[in-house]
Amino acid sequence: MARIVLGVGASHSTLMNTHWDRVVHTEDAERFRDALGEARDAIAAARPDVAVVVGSNHFRGFWLDLIPAFTLGVGEVVGAGEAGTPKGPQRTHPAVARALAEALIERGTEVALSARLQIDHGQTHAIQYLLRDLDVPVVPLVVNVFAVPLPRPDRCVALGHNLAEAVRALPGDLRVVVIASGGLSHQLPWPADWRDPQNADEEFLVEAWLNGRGEWERYDERRRAIITAARPVIFSGFDERFLADLESGDLRRYASWTSADIERAAGNGGQELRTWLTMAAALGFAPGRRLAYAAMPEWLTGMGVAMVEPAGTAP
Template sequence: MTEIIGFVGMSHSPFATLLPPGAEGEPGTHFLADARLVATAVSELRPDAVVVIGPDHFHANFYDQMPPFVLGVEEAVGFGDFGSTAGPLPVASRLGWAIRDGLDDAGFDVSLSYALTVDHGVVQSYEMSTGGLEVPMVPLVLNTAAPPLPSLARCVALGEALGTAIRRAPDAGRVLIVASGGLSHWLPSNDPRDPSVVGDRRASLIHGREDARAFAAVREPRVRAMAGNPDAPVNADWDRWFLRQLHTLDLDPIVALGHDKLEEEAGSGGHEVRTWLVGHAAAGLPLVWDSYEPVPEWITGMGIGTTFPVPA
């Protein structure tokens, strides 16, 4: 028997590990405290497996081959970028294969990986929401950073198919769905068609697979330099609207935004909320609890939402 026991949507940021609050009341304090509360609530749910939906930030996927969706079924390894956990992660392989087959039956030809590299976009929220690395995972990576992206409607459809596939999986037990990404944040363009993306940077987006470590070593200092700015753009009003919408089962108002309006409201990094749409549609449950802290110093609106109560 397999049961979906809940959904957690959680923002991630490199600076949650690189620039944590040093004292009560500093930026990020509220988010990290509530993330710990979520981990406690998840431990009480006793999941047997976690399906983690998150993006890649050009650590595994590049424009030489850029799949919209990649499913890991055997091995998953944390890249270890920005202080995130590196090394092998436990994988619920049998559930992964059942998901692959179920998505195929639903008409989703997701790319398949026997050895998937995942970066902080998967690892951070997986670790924070479960309180560690003990619960076996099935990683599903969405392309949210490399235009053209899968449409919002396609992500909802994927989520619905994912939910069906999980529920039909044989004897996977109690499955938690975790989505990692967003909320609003503005990042430099990663589109090779953009006239501002030129030279070595453009080449690395296309050919970075040849030496992903070297590419990351060049990129990380640029990202780190964005931290600590209290005036970095964050759209808290939109973020709160998005969370309120997920307290219902009606995703149409979000889908109706389309790519361009979503980017206008939530920034290029806001496209990561596609992971939330997939997870929310898969669970088929409304949020009952949420938490939000705008943290411009982390360049991100940091939100959490769950379909189960989170006691204070």
């Protein structure tokens, strides 16, 4: 029987690739990077046949002309390649992806399907650091966390539960790793509501989000300038509590939170925690283990890495 053999949650930031030389908190940055390496080694030791990468998309693969709550890549997957992240076709497993899609829909999670999915660092950062040099195909599962209205956290938990059942329904003895990419707390200089931009920068961003299909790079220089000029806002107290709840197997309690609850506690970038909830639910909310946490103002984000092993996992 196919089964999930490991879950990993990891923050992402392209500033790791582009702004390492500007890091002041060097020890924290190195500890986070080393934890990514530790998680990568644990993935290798788990010998997965496929990795389901649950992540967000930052309007380089989805735009406001069409942005579903959940999307599964069931065919070709292409990395956008922004800021030194993997670019071009990624190794995939379409047969597994399509079987998972059918099983998810049968179980009540109506995922959108993409036979040619472009992903950005919401997925490729994990491929770059957690699957480095591992010959493991990916199945990307993209969660909308930025274009309101957002899927409710409890629906993300249901997605995770259904994903676990869908994996168990796969033929053969496939070993599956589930990776959550995103978070922890951070505040992006993005409009709170794309329907109501408040200044020239927000108007520009909404224009980029609406019209970027096929030409997102035309907007990218100013987009990154807006991001890198932002004042860091990190809620490290929340991050510590969230990771403590992961370690005790208590992330289920966030299923009752609203988007407003998440933003108050963890900033608008904290909406990416939906990916962690999906992963944790797929692992049955088993107690996990924190590998590292660092509040990194240079990367605008509370950076965490953790692993969850399902109860009774055989070596």
